[in-house]
Amino acid sequence: MRAALFCFLASLSCLPAAASPLRFIVDTSVSLPYAKFENGELKSGLSFELGVELARHLKREAKFVPVARKRIGQTLESGQADLICGYAQGWLPGPFQWSRPVAQHMELLISRADVPAPQRLSDLAGQSIGSIAGFRYVALELQLGAQFVRDDGPDAEALLRRLAAKRISHAIVSRSYLDYRRREGGFAVALHPPLVIEKMDLRCALSPKAELSLQQLDEGLTEMQTEGSLRVQH
Known part of the structure; x- marks a missing residue:
């Protein structure tokens, strides 16, 4: 046993x-x-x-x-x-x-329709751009250098709220997030056609x-x- x-x-x-x-x-x-x-x-x-x-x-x-x-x-x-x-x-x-x-990720620069439409990323040099705290935007850093002026928020949702409230004129968001918010009916702000910052x-x-x-x-x-x-x- x-x-x-x-x-x-x-x-x-x-x-x-x-x-x-x-x-x-x-x-x-x-x-x-x-x-x-x-x-x-x-x-x-x-x-x-x-x-x-x-x-x-x-x-x-x-x-x-x-x-x-x-x-x-x-x-x-x-x-x-x-x-x-x-x-x-x-x-x-x-x-x-x-x-x-x-x-795949597509990063967009979006601008409210009631401000002048940027034709290229270089048009945003020196202008405040809504961004997410702690996040790197490599393409913009390379293209604009010291002229990339960040206006950080905690997340993409906060950036869209600030756009709607006209506290910022431009912001960086992903295509998938913007599409999601529009599908859900949570974002109806008129925008210029977005500029593609980067695909990766x-x-x-x-x-x-x-x-x-x-x-x-x-x-x-x-x-x-x-x-x-x-x-x-x-």
Whole structure:
């Protein structure tokens, strides 16, 4: 009897340990359609859906770690989280490995219709532009240099509110966010045709301390695209 119990316990010790949760950073400055927070926890949105699906393909449980934008790089580098998805390499310098594309991003400069319409980005040199605190706008930084005058708000929703209230004349938003707000009927301000600042692929940045290889991450994303749960258009 004792021998049988010993063999049973020994066999249990040889079983593989359950995989730890896959910890996704979620930027607390974003809102729907990307993320909806309730009591500080991510509950829905594109970031939630991508994380749950990716974790499922990697046979892991998804855990979401809300982080302020300015602390994302530090949190990822220190290993307090495993990855962040939906980011561009130019936004997040650091010793990270980058996955295959998960989405495309189009950054727009929008202007109210009751102010002179800029014909090119250089027309905005020296003018105040609504921007999101802690976020880098690489293309504008390169093109306008010191003439890029930021007027920071906490998130894109705040920028659209300030445009509607005529507190700012110009703002930087993503095409997907602007389209979402217009579909939902939450933004009806007349605008000039937007200027495209930049188009870029968004990827997942992998922590150097993650218990996940870049190859495993890319394989999971490839499976998602094959089955249709991930659509990246070029």
